[in-house]
Amino acid sequence: MSVTLNAHQLGRLLDRTADHIGDEYLPVLHGIRLEADTTFLYTIATDRYSLAVARYRHHGLDGAPFARTIPARALPALRRWLTDQPGSDLVALMLTDGRIRFTAPHGEMSLAVDDSQQFIGWRGLLRDVIAKTKDGDEAAFPALSTRLLTRFAAADERLRVRTAPGCEAVLLVGEDFLGAQRPVRSRHEGFDTGFADSLEDVRTLWDDSLTDPDGLTAVPMPADRPHYDAPRTPTDTVEALLQQTMSSTRDLIEENGSPRAVHAHAAAGVMAWSAYRYLKALQQADPKLAARIITEVADELDDGALGEYAYDAALAAGLDPQKWQDKLDAAAPAASGTAG
Helix, strand or coil: CEEEEEHHHHHHHHHHHHHHCCCCCCHHHCEEEEEECCCEEEEEEECCCCEEEEEEECCCEECCCEEEEEEHHHHHHHHHHHHHCCCCCEEEEEEECCEEEEEECCEEEEEECCCCCCCECHHHHHHHHHHHCCCCCHHHCCCCCHHHHHHHCCCCCCCEEECCCCCCCEEEEECCEEEEECCCCCHHHCCCCCCCCCHHHHHHHHCCCCCCCCCCCCECCCCCCCCCCCCCCHHHHHHHHHHHHHHHHHHHHHCCCCHHHHHHHHHHHHHHHHHHHHHHHHHHHCHHHHHHHHHHHHHHHHHCCHHHHHHHHHHHCCCCHHHHHHHHHHHHHHHHHCCC
């Protein structure tokens, strides 16, 4: 099974979906799905909150349609390899057991993939979205410049969007924020009006692509994993820290289990109380700086890569975090052996 297209288009397919890859805690979504049918090669990525599908009419499919997921960790190397190829050179994607091989006139690359890994039913999800999108005033189906949309990234974490009949502008609403973006309408503004001027055009262009192929099974969208909502204001942060201090102190008193649990409750209470005292001191010294630091910390907590942040911070402080990591790794087998 193989499919062929040029290096530039393959790189563009990856780029158009890469920002939507799910995190490492969801292996089924932690990568870009490649799917080939008799007409198109698709790239699909989702983090459960957004879904992106790009397609390109390939130069020919040899064999049956196929689907494989390229792991996120392998994508940077593949993208660099594609950049090194002349954009017009044809690249053949060929499947072998447990691998996908990319062959071009000036080089070859092979990546390990899981042949049994399934993916979410993206066709059904998009069919449902299109079906629930109302027909009517096609002027309310605006074309927005993604370059201009990025200007709203700092406006708020979430923005409501509403279009109106006539669609002179798209309204964007955040907390204490209002914005509007005018649709692009002309070739002078860099807009080719021919790609999909109505919902009916969308259905026509994508009908075959959103039809589930025979023999392809899919998994449901994974449930959201437990998430900690970090406080983002000084008042909420103070409340959270004091609640955590009281909760950990109570849990420490009532704990009748393992020494590790006792230590965890004690550490959580100590760190929460310490953070509260440091925050109060910072608020007195510089309230604006305190508010900014709270927002930055909330972003870091939402990102979830605290271990990596701590490792880098330790290196910057001239410490040896690898020694700590080695100590933790050495203690892990002993802890698991006494768990029973």
